[in-house]
Amino acid sequence: MDELFKKIKINPKDLQLYKIAFSHSSYANEHRAKQDYERLEFLGDAVLDLVVADYLYSNKKENEGEMTKVRASYVCENALYEYSMSLGLNNYIKVGHGEEKEGGKFKKAIVADIFEALIGAIYLDLGYATARKTVLNIIVPYIENPDIVFFSDYKSALQEYVQTSQQSLHYELIKEEGPAHNKRFTVQVKIDGIVYGTGVSGSKKEAEQEAAKIALDKLAI
């Protein structure tokens, strides 16, 4: 993980913590006596919330209702997934044989969780100040880039847009394949009858979210 530590500019002391941060419960279960990342994720979630609260408090003039909303968008699953992928954290994840991947990739929720677990590990290992600095280095470029907005729910965002512009919105299940325990759903989203996005995932709901995300990108919302 040296490359990762260099990338996020930390000098870890307790390497064991970082191993735990990347261990999914399915992996921990198969390797007795090892802990999984879930408790670290709980801790990292709280670190993130505070660091972002502090940043918004100190740098924006928003009231607490607006800050709550803005923060939610930068710590939602889609945002965490983006941070995680941008650092290549997915390369270090360990899951057990029982944990199915979707299309050869880790499930989005796991990739997102790993980011929080890593922040939890840094907080425990190197303290709040280092964890804060690390989080700010990663997240502030997103917060300060007006072209990037995370939606915790792309379908709702698209619905809102379509309502405003009085267009029709429709999701269509195009394909359903694979065995029962490992299905793959392909969903298209149509606005006024025109395809704006196609999503593929292990759950129909997630495939719809993916399709909606692509549509939102096309519409440049």
Next chain:
Amino acid sequence: MDELFKKIKINPKDLQLYKIAFSHSSYANEHRAKQDYERLEFLGDAVLDLVVADYLYSNKKENEGEMTKVRASYVCENALYEYSMSLGLNNYIKVGHGEEKEGGKFKKAIVADIFEALIGAIYLDLGYATARKTVLNIIVPYIENPDIVFFSDYKSALQEYVQTSQQSLHYELIKEEGPAHNKRFTVQVKIDGIVYGTGVSGSKKEAEQEAAKIALDKLAI
């Protein structure tokens, strides 16, 4: 506020922050150019969540689901109100003339908010380490006292108890007095027809919660 600073063992640098921490919006509105405590409360809420998460992570063996539940009970309104009153923070609250009190006392929500706002002020003024130490000094005695349990919702807790013991539960509005804008409700809670608690408040719901809390204390739950 010197007495308070001595009690919580801090040496404040920026006194203005602490003034804001005790200023309700109704007071700020009447004294133009002053800020109210709401943004500090947002920040303090996040500090509290992290400090308690850290404490539970480091001192308990609970999984993340249990930690989430336990933390919720120690940062719920009833708990914050208790911490606030135990420090006498209510003596420093400033509200405007428009803000009605209930029975001569500040509303519970305001007293609870003030605690979070104070923690937010300490975090900004003296840093995370001092805020953490202050929070732990106040909260750990509650966490480690098996006789103290905070319920975010006393009525639900009582309902649960009564269901288990197969008794009947009934709330009765005994008295309703005062002018429309400042009503006082008196509610009794009866278990199997016997009065277990009486609550008095400006809202019927809150009076029921108070009555339920007294009943829970009597039942030693």
